[in-house]
Amino acid sequence: MSRSSSSAGRADVYNRITTEIIAAIEAGSGDWRAPWFHDGSSIARPTNVSSGKRYRGINTLALWATGFAAGYCDGIWGTYKQWQDAGAQVRKGERSTTVVLWREIKVSQQADDEDDDDGHRRMFARAFSVFNIAQVDGYERPATPVLPEAERLAHAEAFITNLGVKTEFGGSEAYYRPSTDTVFMPPFTSFRDAASFYGVWLHENGHASGAKHRLNRDLSGRFGSAAYAAEECCVEILSGLVLADLGIAHHPRPDHAAYIASWLKVLKDDPKAIFTAASKAQQAADWMHAQQPHAEEVAA
Structure with missing residues (x-):
């Protein structure tokens, strides 16, 4: 050819x-x-133990700051309940780190805007307390293929x-x-x-x-x-x-x-x-x- x-x-x-x-x-x-598979082990990649999703925005910065200050070498985090659901237990006396989850909800229009059904949206923040994997006992990381x-x-x-x-x-x-x-x-x-x-x-x-x-x-x-x-x-x-x-x-x-x-x-x-x-x-x-x-x- x-x-x-x-x-x-x-x-x-x-x-x-x-x-x-x-x-x-x-x-x-x-x-x-x-x-490629990523188990969330990098402290620079804060990841939720339950969803497997990475934290974003200001939450990433907050978890970076806590992780580096405490000397954690792993980036997996979760709430008290999430760790319990994963078969682990947060150790007594461990201090949590606060993260914020923003949710968008649709708000109804005023009565004089009844003809407009588009509505408008507002953002609401809800705070959660999370713990690093270094603060819990009994967690077995799932095997990575x-x-x-x-x-x-x-x-x-x-x-x-x-x-x-x-x-x-x-x-x-x-x-x-x-x-x-x-x-x-x-x-x-x-x-x-x-x-x-x-x-x-x-x-x-x-x-x-x-x-x-x-x-x-x-x-x-x-x-x-x-x-x-x-x-x-x-x-x-x-x-x-x-x-x-x-x-x-x-x-x-x-x-x-x-x-x-x-x-x-x-x-x-x-x-x-x-x-x-x-x-x-x-x-x-x-x-x-x-x-x-x-x-x-x-x-x-």
């Missing part, structure tokens, strides 16, 4: 994948969640290794650090499945492809900014494209569409954002393929 026909074939696949991603977003892609090493995919490992970007494994966060040109990844065993692992690894290597000495994309955007959102959309689409190339996921996974949709909200004023991101994603995918040993053979 010639290089041009190979590239044309990939372009057809990339167009189909992008179209499916857009269709999934338009149909309602749902909520995104990290594709482990992805067997036997499910690693040799061809995907080789493809990513050939990109030449250093990767360090460990911890519970996935990110690319431009200053050291290094990708950081949770270990393989902590992911839900092999496709999730390689998808995230490709995502982070996608960021690395934008470094100045590679494709020179703008990686300076702060979290939540339009530039940051554009980059996230680009590399998540890239991940879906290359997973298809590698035969790991022939169609966009729901988590890809949900993640992209979450960032498109930041780019809501740019109707062409998804197409711009797809174009840059294809450029990055082509760069990845160009790093493979067989790329020189095909060219020859």
Whole structure:
């Protein structure tokens, strides 16, 4: 197969994948969640023992402050009753930390506004007292599923290794650090499945492809900014494209569409954002393929 026909074939696949991603977003892609398991053990990620959800806003700051001051090394928190329901007991004399739960309720309109049934909403705060896992006895953390090493995919490992970007494994966060040109990844065993692992690894290597000495994309955007959102959309689409190339996921996974949709909200004023991101994603995918040993053979 010639290089041009190979590239044309990939372009057809990339167009189909992008179209499916857009269709999934338009149909309602749902909520995104990290594709690796997290047991809430990090003190920097305060998590509720009952719901498994992370605390947000001012509650995060309050639990950080208490946790660091007390020297706690774990980020799981719960009310007295929640710990009891989990089979644990808060030790006598332990001091609680206050968190606030905000609820939105609909309030009826005044009598002279009876024709308007829209009503209006008010926020009400309710305080809760919570305790850290270090303050309780008898709690057994649920076993975290482990992805067997036997499910690693040799061809995907080789493809990513050939990109030449250093990767360090460990911890519970996935990110690319431009200053050291290094990708950081949770270990393989902590992911839900092999496709999730390689998808995230490709995502982070996608960021690395934008470094100045590679494709020179703008990686300076702060979290939540339009530039940051554009980059996230680009590399998540890239991940879906290359997973298809590698035969790991022939169609966009729901988590890809949900993640992209979450960032498109930041780019809501740019109707062409998804197409711009797809174009840059294809450029990055082509760069990845160009790093493979067989790329020189095909060219020859």
